[in-house]
Structure formats: structure tokens, C-alpha cells
Amino acid sequence: xxxxxxxxxxxxxxxxxxxxxxxxxxxxxxxxxxxxxxxxxxxxxxxxxxxxxxxxxxxxxxxxxxxxxxxxxxxxxxxxxxxxxxxxxxxxxxxxxxxxxxxxxxxxxxxxxxxxxxxxxxxxxxxxxxxxxxxxxxxxxxxxxxxxxxxxxxxxxxxxxxxxxxxxxxxxxxxxxxxxxxxxxxxxxxxxxxxxxxxxxxxxxxxxxxxxxxxxxxxxxxxxxxxxxxxxxxxxxxxxxxxxxxxxxxxxxxxxxxxxxxxxxxxxxxxxxxxxxxxxxxxxxxxxxxxxxxxxxxxxxxxxxxxxxxxxxxxxxxxxxxxxxxxxxxxxxxxxxx
Ligand code: HEC
Ligand code: HEC
Numbered sequence: 483x484x485x486x487x488x489x490x491x492x493x494x495x496x497x498x499x500x501x502x503x504x505x506x507x508x509x510x511x512x513x514x515x516x517x518x519x520x521x522x523x524x525x526x527x528x529x530x531x532x533x534x535x536x537x538x539x540x541x542x543x544x545x546x547x548x549x550x551x552x553x554x555x556x557x558x559x560x561x562x563x564x565x566x567x568x569x570x571x572x573x574x575x576x577x578x579x580x581x582x583x584x585x586x587x588x589x590x591x592x593x594x595x596x597x598x599x600x601x602x603x604x605x606x607x608x609x610x611x612x613x614x615x616x617x618x619x620x621x622x623x624x625x626x627x628x629x630x631x632x633x634x635x636x637x638x639x640x641x642x643x644x645x646x647x648x649x650x651x652x653x654x655x656x657x658x659x660x661x662x663x664x665x666x667x668x669x670x671x672x673x674x675x676x677x678x679x680x681x682x683x684x685x686x687x688x689x690x691x692x693x694x695x696x697x698x699x700x701x702x703x704x705x706x707x708x709x710x711x712x713x714x715x716x717x718x719x720x721x722x723x724x725x726x727x728x729x730x731x732x733x734x735x736x737x738x739x740x741x742x743x744x745x746x747x748x749x750x751x752x753x754x755x756x757x758x759x760x761x762x763x764x765x766x767x768x769x770x771x772x773x774x775x776x777x778x779x780x781x782x783x784x785x786x787x788x789x790x791x792x793x794x795x796x797x798x799x800x801x802x803x804x805x806x807x808x809x810x811x812x813x814x815x816x817x818x819x820x
Contacts, residue, residue, distance in 0.1 A: 517668025519677035519709055523592045525663060529607065529656045534644040539661030541640065542654060544820040548627050549576050549620035556613065556658070559585040562819045565750035565812070566665060571761025579618035583727070584761035587754045589812070590710050590747055592663040599743050599759045601716060602733040606659035614654075624651040667749050667812035668709070672803070684806055691803025694796055700773070701786040702800075705745045711807070716742040720777020720787040727759055741782055752805040753813065766804050770797045 514531060516522060525531050542548060544557040559573035559581075560566040566588035572581040583599060597603040603612060613619040614627060631637040631649035641649040644657055672692070674683035684692065695702045707713055716730045718741050730739035743759050757763040763772065774797060776789035792800070812818070 514664050514666075516666065517673060517677070519673070520666070520668050521593070521709075523663055523666065525660070526605070526607070529660055531660060531663070532644065534640070535657050535660040536664060538637075538640045538644045538653070539657035539659070540818075541637075542658050543661055547630060547634070548614060548622065548654070550622040551576050554620060557820060559613075559619075560588050563753075563813055565589050565667070565753045565808075567754040569755065571756050575613075575616070575619040576621045579621070581618050583759050584756060586746060587750055588662060588665050589667045589749045589809075591665060593710050595714055596744075600730040600733040600739075601744050606662050607655040610655045610658050624654060627651075627654060665812075665818060667809040669811045670749070670809040671806040673809070675806075685802075687799050687802045688806045689803075690796075691799035691801070692806075694792070694800050695803055700790055700792070700800070702773075704786055705784070706748050711748040712745045715745055717745055717784050718742050718780055718782040718787075719773075720780060720783045721758060721762065721772070723778045723780060725780075729759070738782070741780060748804060749807050750809060750812065752808040766801045767797070770800050 514523070529535070542556075543560075544555050546552045546555045546558070548555065554574075554576050559568050559575075561568060564587075568585040571584055573585045574580055586599070591597070591606060595601075597606065597609040598612065603609045611624055615621070615623050628648075628650040631641070631654070634649075637649050641647065641653045641657075645653050647653060668677070671683045671688070674680040675689075694700050695706075705713055705715065705717055705719075716739065718729075722741070725741040727743075728740060730742040730744075731737065733739070751757075751766065755764060755766070757766070757769050763769045770792075773787070774790045774792045777783060777787045
């Protein structure tokens, strides 16, 4: 993958940073409030949260200026009203170039230990280099993007305010990551029921689905467990006998990693159709049918993926529970919209 070429450049640009002290009280104004039951969000030493950095990152996230022909922004594929995912299997980049993977939600990316579906990128800052230069996304490069921004007085001003320097690769990667770390979602009906002790927040069907989801019988929470509904492991969930996408093997070259994909969060999953790395399931009903069938045979398929023998009512209950993971406050939060 070509983005690896840019990593040394990023390391060079880490030197010479002068972080501002975080603005006191910022956590209280609704941008960065941590939901009950969630751990604190860690910001790197050289990229502590400040209002100025966040404002700049948000502006850049929604500005097509970072793509070669200024037509596509991060927000073109990571749409706020879809929990920062997209509603097509493969989102087009510049010149309508088709993508090769389904755009994942950015819900709670602050908590992920690595990024992309094979886990090949260690930080949010570095992840920004991927779309910037992928030919079917921005088809640009981070150095030219910095030069372009340095001709726009408003960006120069915001950049000086945020990081004490002109727009450059350091500023672009740091500010967008600063914004992304605040995309925290933890106020769904499930959260109100489970973490906030509001026993009216889920109806009986959703509770039935929740109990099935967390049962040994389905095994769902063995992979999609914890506050973020993922254990961040790489698994094969039996989609195909032969995969077009090599999955984690693309990164490691190791045959044992063939067709393994990162377990995604299920938060806001009711908004992130179509599903899986290739967007091959259009609905949550289709996803549950898949798990109930036990999936296709693959040498790397997890033992947890096997016929479940669920009734139609039980499958309906699990779907209802998954919809109860939708946090409307998050998707409607004006702080996160363009
Ligand atoms: C053309 C559509 C498109 C654009 C534009 C785009 N992305 Fe993505 N994004 C994707 C796809 C597809 C993936 C999955 C990539 C993979 O797994 O290889 C992804 C993955 C990610 C991830 C990793 C999420 C995870 O769970 O691992 C982050 C973070 C992200 N994008 C942020 C951004 C940012 C920031 C921008 C703008 C600089 C951006 N994206 C622009 C389509 C897009
Ligand atoms: C062995 C681990 C494992 C188990 C058990 C498991 N899943 Fe998954 N799940 C995954 C992986 C891996 C993916 C992503 C596959 C891909 O990207 O192609 C996924 C994807 C999904 C998705 C699509 C999410 C998206 O944004 O594309 C949903 C919904 C889902 N699982 C629900 C469930 C439910 C409900 C159960 C229990 C019936 C379950 N899973 C059991 C590993 C697992």
C-alpha cells in the first residue's frame, strides 16, 4: 500500500511541534463529554484537545480542498447523518473512481487501537494519509495539500492559532484527528437502559434481543463485546468460500491472516447499511440470516460462526436490539455537522 511511503515524512514533521495547553472547561460544553460507562479519551502528547485545533479539523473534514480536484471531502464518504458512514457499498472518490471497500462508521474511532479493516494503520493521524493519496479517494498528496492550504489566508490564520505554524502535513493530520477523537457516541436507548439505569429505555422485544445477543447461544458478544461492541480482533465470519479481498493478509503477507477482517463496532449499526467490508448485505435482517445459517465454509472461519437455530421471532428481536444501539443525539449533534 502506497501510503507507507509517507510515514517517514510524518515522523520528520513530528519534530518541532508546540502544543497549546488544553482549554479548561472544554469537556463541559458538549463537544467532548464522555458517556457514562466509557473510558476517557486519550489524546496524544503532541495533539492535546483544544478548541482551535478541533475547529480547524472539523473545517478540513468537510472541505473538498484536500482532494486533487477539490470535489471530495472526508464527509463525502463519512456522512454525519449516517453515523459518519455511507449508504453505498463502495463510495466514489475523485472523478467518480469506485472504492474497493465499504466506508466504515467513524463512531468512537477514538477508542480503536488501529485503523482500516486489516488494522494496518496505528494512529488516526497517520490514517489521514490513506484517503489523501489513494487514487480512488482524494488522489492527492499531503505535501501539496499543505501548500494549497498555505495560499488560503483563513487556513493560515486558523493553523497559526491551533498549532503555532503554517498549514503543513503536521497540521492537517493533527487537526483532523483532533476532530475525529470527539466523535463519541454513547447515548443510545441501550446506553440509557444499561449504563444510565433507565429501565424504560428498552421495550420487551429489544430486551429479548439483548439477552440473545449476550448469550452463549449466539456468541455475538464474544466478538462484538465491551462498551464499544467490538474486541478489536481480526476474524472470519464466514461470508465466502473464496474472498476477493485478502483481508489482514494484505498487511501481513501471512497466509493465516487470509480473509480476516477487523470486528467492527455495532454502535449506530442501524444507520450504517450496507454491511461488511464489501457492503454485501443490504439490511440487518440479511446479516442476522447470515449468522443464523452458519455462513460459508472457510478454513479460517471462527468456531463461533455455526448454525444458530434461531426462530424468526428471535431473529427479529436481535434486529430490534441492534436498532436500539442508534444514538440519535450523536447524529443530530450540530457540533459534528457541516
Ligand atoms: C472515497 C470515500 C472516502 C473518503 C473520501 C474518505 N474515506 Fe475514510 N474510509 C473509507 C473507506 C472505504 C475506509 C475503509 C478502508 C480500509 O479498510 O481499507 C475508510 C476508513 C477510514 C477510517 C478507519 C476506520 C476504522 O474503523 O478503521 C478512518 C478513521 C477514516 N476513514 C477517516 C477518514 C478521513 C479523516 C477522511 C478525510 C481525510 C476520509 N476518511 C476520507 C472511505 C473514504
Ligand atoms: C467470530 C467473531 C464474530 C461473531 C461471533 C459475530 N460477529 Fe458480527 N462481525 C464480525 C466481523 C469480523 C465482521 C466484519 C466482517 C467484514 O468486514 O467483512 C462482523 C460484522 C457484523 C455486522 C456488520 C457491521 C458493519 O458495520 O458492517 C453486524 C451487524 C454484525 N456483525 C452483527 C453480529 C451479530 C448480531 C452476531 C451474533 C449473531 C455477530 N455479529 C457475531 C465478527 C463476528
